[in-house]
Amino acid sequence: ALVVSDIHERRLAEAVAAIRRDTGLEAVHGQLCDVSTADNVQALFAFAQREMGHIDVLVNNAGLGTSKRIVEMEDEEWAKVLDITLTGTFRMTRAALKIMQPRGRGVIVNNASVLGWRAQVEQAHYAAAKAGVMALTRCAAIEAAPHGIRINAIAPGNILFPGGVWDQRRTSDPALYNGTLKSIPWGRMGKPEEIANVAAFLASDLASWVTGQTIIVDGGQILPESSDALSQM
Numbered sequence: 001a002l003v004v005s006d007i008h009e010r011r012l013a014e015a016v017a018a019i020r021r022d023t024g025l026e027a028v029h030g031q032l033c034d035v036s037t038a039d040n041v042q043a044l045f046a047f048a049q050r051e052m053g054h055i056d057v058l059v060n061n062a063g064l065g066t067s068k069r070i071v072e073m074e075d076e077e078w079a080k081v082l083d084i085t086l087t088g089t090f091r092m093t094r095a096a097l098k099i100m101q102p103r104g105r106g107v108i109v110n111n112a113s114v115l116g117w118r119a120q121v122e123q124a125h126y127a128a129a130k131a132g133v134m135a136l137t138r139c140a141a142i143e144a145a146p147h148g149i150r151i152n153a154i155a156p157g158n159i160l161f162p163g164g165v166w167d168q169r170r171t172s173d174p175a176l177y178n179g180t181l182k183s184i185p186w187g188r189m190g191k192p193e194e195i196a197n198v199a200a201f202l203a204s205d206l207a208s209w210v211t212g213q214t215i216i217v218d219g220g221q222i223l224p225e226s227s228d229a230l231s232q233m
Helices: 009-023 038-052 075-103 124-147 165-172 174-182 192-203
Strands: 002-006 028-032 057-060 106-111 149-156 214-217
Touching (some): 002 009, 002 038, 009 028, 028 038, 038 075, 057 075, 075 106, 075 149, 124 149, 149 192, 192 214
Parallel strands (some): 002 028, 057 106, 106 149, 149 214
16 A cells, blocks of 8 residues: 655645556555645654554655755745755654654655755755755664664656656756756666666665665766856756
8 A cells, every 4th residue: 555645636636546557556545745734744644544554664755946046045945945855854754753663664765865965056955955864864764773664865866757857958958958968977867767766675675784875866977077067967
């Protein structure tokens, strides 16, 4: 059984329908959740327990990003990105651990980003949040280990999917798109399923002795040498 959550009702319904269609799994449930609200998070886990009986794996994927230089950024924008991307991951992890620890088992997979290590113009808030997710992952992992729970993170690079950032830039800024491709040895953007495959590995028993780690999945992207190029990544 699987529970999927989202803050957008239409997008949630579409995701549930797509998973059922593509996998043949009928026991796929959707529940609206705003990770910036503790009550929403608690309601999500209560729903999941009712539908599935227990929780084996949590994948934290909720995040928010905008583009703004530090000198132009208001406190509200900074706080919103960190609240959803970092604190939301904390709220979900806290709720999951309260359920997983008494069972003595469980897995949490967090979605971080290569921006947690790399500098990028107009991304200070998002980069700080994702760096925080990596640190949270490490600290939570050592607290959870005595309870038989593994916690890891994935740091995706540039991923191409319909309606996504790179899908838009492919037509709106082909020079930037093609320039970025040149920095990736594989010569292409990543696919969503290539991130999902790593999440599936981390959630499985194949990763039984992997915890507190952040795995980079970016096609071996080479960092640009100049600050001008770096600002375009």
